[in-house]
Amino acid sequence: MSLFALTFNFGWEIVIEIYVADALPEQIVYGTWMALDLGLVYTMLKHGEGEWKHAPAVGRNLGKIFTVCLLWCCWMVWAFCDWWLDESNPVNSKPGKVYKGIEGQSDTTEMAYWSALVIQVVLSVMLLAQLIVRGHSGGASYSIWAARFNGSLWGLNAYTGYCYYAWPEAHECFVSPVSICLMVSWVMADLAYVIVLRQVKRAEVEVPGGGKASRAHQKASNRLGMASSDDDEDLQRALAMSMEGSQEQPVSLDSDDEDDDLRQAIALSLKETHVANDEDRMSNKKPPIPHVECAFPSPPATQNAAQSQPAASSTTTSGIFGLDRKAMEAERLARIARLGKRKRSTSPERPSKSATKPNSQPAALETESSRAAPSPLQYPRGAIKRTWAVKHPRQNDIKIEEVLQASTLKLAVLSAYDLDAHWLFTKFDPKVVKQVWIGSHKDKATQDQWRAEAASCGIKMHFPPMDGQIQISHGKLMLLIHDTHMRIVVSTANTQREDWGETDPDPRSGAMYQAACLENSVFLIDLPRRPNGELGKREDLTFFGQGLLQYLEALKLSDYGILKFDFSNTKHIAFVHSIAGVHTGKSREVTGLPGLSTALRALNLDEANQLELDYASASLGALKEGFLKHVYTAACSNPDLPYDKVPSDFLDRLRIYFPTHETVINSSGSKDCGGTITLNRAYYNAATFPKKILRQYNSIREGVLSHNKxxxxxxxxxxxxxxxAWAYVGSANLSESAWGLQKTPKKGEKLEKVTLRNYECGVLIGVPTESIDKLELGTGAIPPMDVFQGALTLPFEYPGKTFEGKQPWLCE
Known part of the structure; x- marks a missing residue:
């Protein structure tokens, strides 16, 4: 039942029971109705938050909203009854009518009739509207409708009709035009309800947990990772043939050739399918009709939510991507036959090669004011942006569409912990843009299934080495290759809707009504392609280029396609990575916390004597003072400040920004958007956890939670x-898994080993000297946080408030 209709009806029953009814039979009837409605109220308050996921602010305050509405409805009904029953001036008093022992005083039957009839119209119309809007029958059934309809029909229309029949002089109001209009209106609305209910039941689907949803809404809400139990085993075997040895062979980043073995395997699978279909026809069994359209959406320029195709038949096979693979493979083979090698059917218009000549002394990073007119290289020296956030003003932010530049994109290499295929397919067409996705699954069976599903969409699925203690591939890296340049994107965001400031679109209009619930940060830089296909030398790469190449090789993406691009404009930045595994000797010095220290030396940001650190982390590990001391020494990068000489009060110079429980609950997405923000309760409650360094992360965009690192x-x-001053932007949360486990050294002992469980990547950027000089700081002074303004927008309030007894957002 709709919220307002329920409160209106319940409020009417309360007032009539307590204030109006004076006879025992009336009190019993109204009291029974109230008791029945109490069950509805309890169910609505218990489960209502789940029904208001599209508007979490309503869901989490449902009890308060219900209370306010109920009080107002009671007030309104009471005011009406008090006006009608005024003993000094009663409304429409009638001879023969008795109220509270007084004859001819007030006609409570007519008063109750008019008030109940208006409420019945509101109730019936709003229930019909609710069913149409929701598109599913959750909380509704034919029996519930029949009980409600018959009760209202007999208790209102039939009863008043009998009263008129038995005593027409006192009940002429029941046949007035207004009365007839209202009685017919609610009956028509209730009859329409049962017709709509029948149609809705035909089109709805069950969702995990036993709930129901409209087919269109469920299709729009599907996420990557939902595996089907009816996978085509023959197809998987055929695809597996094409991928034998895929883990051992590095993936090429610059090849335009199609995988011939894969095409043959798919063709073999389709041939076997046709044979099976022939056998079915011979046995008079009608085979399922495949959905011949490609199941993933068309490019966003030609599609909106209202034009989405209906879901495929339940007999059609689907898998991790939720796609009709056989139909797509048939379409893909036909496309290969038409186009031969992977080519564009029409070449996109190439952007102009003219670029604004940079200043002789450019800023370290691009800013809105420093960037000239549009050109292929929008960010030739790099920029740090916030992710766009729906329903918030735009300021130094960027949308995923602006990052991808899909109209000229040729090859996309995407690495993230969480990849949302359905959402990505709305951003660029996998039939046009060659793609390599780097996944994070550890077990071979899941990896093979992902490879098979991705291959059916024309996507190369790749997994880095995940053996031993390695946990996840957590790096958020994009290599976006165009004819004129390569855009390198290092961010804190997964490739999914919420991380890029979007929310679930309305299934009918496609509009996003819910405000953004998460924010991230993005570093991006555009490197021009070398002329005439020239290949650069590895030894000539900048420190940034060397770090990127090391990371790609560790992921087994070792083709030297990136050497076709000019890295000369990356001398002022460093690519910082964590390569999962155990590292000793020289390999230890280039990754994890030791790699951070090496990068600082390369950028001349080392040998710090005193350092203030502010870390915004989306997740926190089992923090202890020993690990944080390793972080501090790495950030200082000072050989004269080894581990054993770090001041005992160094924690006073370290602040960690993390949301409180209250911040998450009161955010735009409430607790549903807190799933990627993690701090284990056991970690936090440990005596060794340094609670005093926690600060409240409050975004400068109200209601938005942070996924920043x-x-x-x-x-x-x-x-x-x-x-x-310098800043790190990347995928690494504050944990030993991300930055490396190192033992506590004895006095004078040199550390020789670092153990990393995650693959991570980030970018290190120093604040230009000229920006610091403008502050006119004294000798030995430490720059304020304002020093970063201009290079980036600080996404959180600073200085951060202490927790002051508040609890952080915790998970079990």
Whole structure:
């Protein structure tokens, strides 16, 4: 039942029972109705939040909203009854009518009739509207409708009709035009309800947990990772033939050739399918009709939610991607036959090769004011942006469409912990853009299934080495290759809707009505393609280029396609990574926390004597003082400040930004958007957890939660006493899994090993000296947080509030 209709009806029963009814039979009847409605109220308050997921602010405050509505409805009904029953001036008093022992005083039958009839019309119309809008029959049934309809029909229409028949002089109002209009209206609405209910039941589907949803809404809400139990085993075997040895062979990043073995395997699978269909026809069994359209959406320019195709038949096979694979394979083979090698059917218009000549002393990072007119290289020296957030003003932010530049995109290499296929397919067409996806699954069976599903969509699915203690591939990296340039994107965001500031669209209009619930940060830089297909030398790469290549090789993406692009504009930044595994010797110095220290030396940001660190982390590990001391020494990158000489009060110079429980609950997405923000309750309650360094993460965009992984460092160098500042933007949360486990060294002992469980990547950016000089700081002074303004927008309120007894957002 709709919220307002329920409160209106319940409020009427309360007032009539307590204020109006004076005879025992009336009190029993109204009291019974109230008791029945109490069950509805309890059910609505218990399960209502789940029905209001599209508007979490309503869901989490449902009890308060119901209470306010009920009080108002009671007030309104009471005011009406008090006006009608005024003993000094009664409304429409009639001879023979008795109320409270007084004859001819007030006609309570007519008063109750008019008030109940208006409420009945509101109730019936709103129930019909609710069923149409929701598109599913959750909480509704034919028996519930029949009980409600018959009760109202006999208790209102039939009863008043009998009263008129038995005593027409006192009940002429029942046959007035207004009365007839209202009685017919609610009856027609209720009859329409049962017709709509029948249609809705035909089109709805069951969702996990036993609930129901409209087929269109469920199709729009599907996410990657839902595996079907009816996978085509013959097809999987055929696809597996094409992928034998795929883990051992590095993936090429710059090849335009189709996989001939894969095409043959798919063709073999389809041939076997046709044979099976022939056998079915010979045995008079009608085979299922495949859905011949490609199941993933068309490019966004030609599709909207209202034009989406109906879901395939339940007999059609589907898998992790939720796609009709056989039909897509048939379409794909036909496309190969038409186009031969992977080519575009029409070449996109190439952007102009003219670019604004950079200044002789460009800023370290691109800003809105420093960027000139549009050109193929929008960010030749890099930029840090916030992700766009729906329903929030735009300021130094970027949409996923603006990142991808899909109209000229040729090859996309996407790495993230969470990949949402359905959402990605609305951003670029996998039939046009060659794609390599880097996944994070550890077990071979799941990897093989992902490879098979991805291959059926023309996507190469790749998994880095995941043996031993390796947990996940968590790096958020995009290599977006165009004819004119390669865009390198390093972010804190997964490739899914919520991480890029979007929310679930309305199934009918496609509009996003819910405000953004998550925010992230993005570093991106455009590198021009070398002329005439020239291939650069590995030894000539900048420190940034060397780090990127090391990371790609560790992922087994070792083709040197990136050497076709010019890295000369990356001297002022560093690519920082964590390569999962155990590292000793030289390999230890380039990854994890030791790699961070090496990068700082390369950018001349080392030898810090005193350092202030501010870390915004979406997840926190089992933090202990020993690990945080390793973080501090790595960030100082000072050989004169080894582990055993770190000041005992170093935690006073470290702040960790994390949301409180209250912040998550009161956010735009409430607790549903807190799933990727994690701090284990056992970790937090441990005596060794440094609670005093926690600060509240409150976004400057109200109601938005953070998925950022940002490290801001400010200090001064030991020898020159010159101030400096730098920032890290990447995938690494504050944990040993991300940055590396190192033992506590003895005095004077040199660390020789680091153990990393995750693949991570990020970018290190120093604040230009000229920006710091403008602050006119004194000798030995540490720059304020304002030093980062201009290079990026600080996404959270600073200085952060202490927790002051509040609990962080915890998980079990």
């Amino acid at each position: 940002l490290l801001f460092a400010r200090g001064h160098r030991t020898k020159e006493q010159t101030p400096f």
